[in-house]
Amino acid sequence: MQYISTRGAAPVLEFEATMRAGLARDGGLYVPDHFPPLTQVEIASLAGLSYEDQAAAIMRPFIGDSFTDDAFRALIGRAYAAFSHPARAPLKQLAANHFLLELFHGPTLAFKDFAMQLIGQLFEASLARSGGRVTIVGATSGDTGSAAIEAFRGVANVDVFILYPHGRVSEVQRRQMTTPDDSNVHALAIDGDFDTCQALVKDMFNDLAFRDAVGLAGVNSINWARVLAQVVYFFSAAVSLGAPHRPVSFTVPTGNFGDIFAGYVARAMGLPIERLVIATNHNDILHRALSSGAYLPDGVKPSISPSMDIQVSSNFERALFDAHGRDGRAVAQLMAELKGGGGFHISQGALEFLREAFVSGRASEDETRATIARIFQETGEVLCPHTAVGVHVAEGFVSATPMITLATAHPAKFPDAVEAAIGARPGLPAHMADLFERPERVARLPNDLGAVQAHIRAAGAA
Numbered sequence: 001m002q003y004i005s006t007r008g009a010a011p012v013l014e015f016e017a018t019m020r021a022g023l024a025r026d027g028g029l030y031v032p033d034h035f036p037p038l039t040q041v042e043i044a045s046l047a048g049l050s051y052e053d054q055a056a057a058i059m060r061p062f063i064g065d066s067f068t069d070d071a072f073r074a075l076i077g078r079a080y081a082a083f084s085h086p087a088r089a090p091l092k093q094l095a096a097n098h099f100l101l102e103l104f105h106g107p108t109l110a111f112k113d114f115a116m117q118l119i120g121q122l123f124e125a126s127l128a129r130s131g132g133r134v135t136i137v138g139a140t141s142g143d144t145g146s147a148a149i150e151a152f153r154g155v156a157n158v159d160v161f162i163l164y165p166h167g168r169v170s171e172v173q174r175r176q177m178t179t180p181d182d183s184n185v186h187a188l189a190i191d192g193d194f195d196t197c198q199a200l201v202k203d204m205f206n207d208l209a210f211r212d213a214v215g216l217a218g219v220n221s222i223n224w225a226r227v228l229a230q231v232v233y234f235f236s237a238a239v240s241l242g243a244p245h246r247p248v249s250f251t252v253p254t255g256n257f258g259d260i261f262a263g264y265v266a267r268a269m270g271l272p273i274e275r276l277v278i279a280t281n282h283n284d285i286l287h288r289a290l291s292s293g294a295y296l297p298d299g300v301k302p303s304i305s306p307s308m309d310i311q312v313s314s315n316f317e318r319a320l321f322d323a324h325g326r327d328g329r330a331v332a333q334l335m336a337e338l339k340g341g342g343g344f345h346i347s348q349g350a351l352e353f354l355r356e357a358f359v360s361g362r363a364s365e366d367e368t369r370a371t372i373a374r375i376f377q378e379t380g381e382v383l384c385p386h387t388a389v390g391v392h393v394a395e396g397f398v399s400a401t402p403m404i405t406l407a408t409a410h411p412a413k414f415p416d417a418v419e420a421a422i423g424a425r426p427g428l429p430a431h432m433a434d435l436f437e438r439p440e441r442v443a444r445l446p447n448d449l450g451a452v453q454a455h456i457r458a459a460g461a462a
């Protein structure tokens with residue numbers, strides 16, 4: 001399996017180098033040169049396997065010679081050992097034909113742990129083999145940062161810098177990033193929003209001299225290995241509801257389009273997914289783009305589902321690449337228009353391609369709160385605000401086909417929003433009970449590329 005850039009002008013790489021690179025050197029995102037199909041028999045044979053064995057079978061064709069079967073299976077085992085639920089990604093029925101896929105049983109209580117815990121293992125194994133040192137830089141709207149810090153804290157030959165928007169993450173999210181005391185992890189509070197942080201990270205990658213000097217590596221969902229790890233739970237959930245013999249649909253609370261793109265990959269590999277429903281909060285650029293064909297950023301509005309407060313949805317580029325017949329130059333043109341400030345228009349053909357796989361909806365802040373309250377009254381289930389966005393949108397699409405909504409975070413990460421909706425504060429799990437007593441360590445920095453780079457150079461190589 002080889003990996004190519006969505007902008008068509010970067011070197012073709014194997015899996016391990018793709019993972020180590022993060023962003024392609026032409027500014028594009030790496031995608032596999034094809035999606036390896038699983039036969040109906042192969043999909044059916046996943047039923048009854050452990051999550052880890054399913055993961056090994058599903059990801060194996062993407063890994064090539066980068067890791068042996070045994071080594072890869074061992075890394076998967078270590079990645080998910082700290083999850084608190086034996087099923088890793090359990091499915092829970094919410095209503096008739098509507099299910100929740102609980103993705104918050106990892107160490108930092110959001111779905112980001114599925115990919116990040118595995119990437120931590122893969123990087124550690126890769127660095128042990130190659131030697132050298134890497135600097136991981138990532139932007140977060142709240143959950144990626146803590147998941148990355150948790151996955152890489154104390155790992156030899158890795159420094160981790162996480163940029164988050166100052167004042168725009170929940171207190172639990174912030175403390176998860178600022179309280180680990182390992183000297184190789186660094187939280188940076190940036191004056192700006194998530195898109196500011198993400199743009200700074202992309203600019204650091206595109207500064208090739210800086211990139212090479214510090215050994216930059218990226219673990220945002222621009223990193224293919226993250227998307228790949230997330231493909232697994234689309235299979236595990238669908239199979240447990242009867243796939244491949246019975247199709248299912250998924251609703252995915254969406255910000256940077258990484259999670260739902262993993263669903264698209266599962267579908268491209270042959271998993272019978274009828275619909276992939278994009279659910280957005282009032283930062284609804286993806287819903288607007290799919291409805292009108294115009295991808296027009298209009299500024300991030302803070303919401304009670306902050307991990308989805310995004311207007312420049314990086315992984316959408318991967319879908320656009322396929323929608324344009326894998327024409328890297330066409331994608332590069334659209335991305336140049338976006339960077340130029342305006343946004344872009346999706347051609348009719350590309351729009352039809354996207355609408356064949358995706359539908360979309362949005363939830364307002366009031367609808368999100370009302371959904372948390374109503375689901376609690378009806379079922380006793382406490383949803384995090386992101387999951388509530390998904391459930392609200394999914395309810396408009398429930399049909400004879402089972403609908404699976406991804407429960408992307410634990411409600412305890414967003415106690416203020418949950419308390420406002422149901423009048424009670426969800427408690428933190430035992431391993432995080434002292435989070436509010438631990439000392440914080442954070443550097444506050446302006447939205448200035450030079451200042452952030454200088455900080456990283458000075459604080460790195462801990």
Ligand SMILES: *Cc1c(COP(=O)(O)O)cnc(C)c1O
Nearest residue numbers: 143255256257258259307408409
């Ligand atoms: C990251 C995140 C999302 C959005 O996922 P994307 O892959 O960026 O679309 C949704 N909910 C929660 C809780 C998250 O942490």
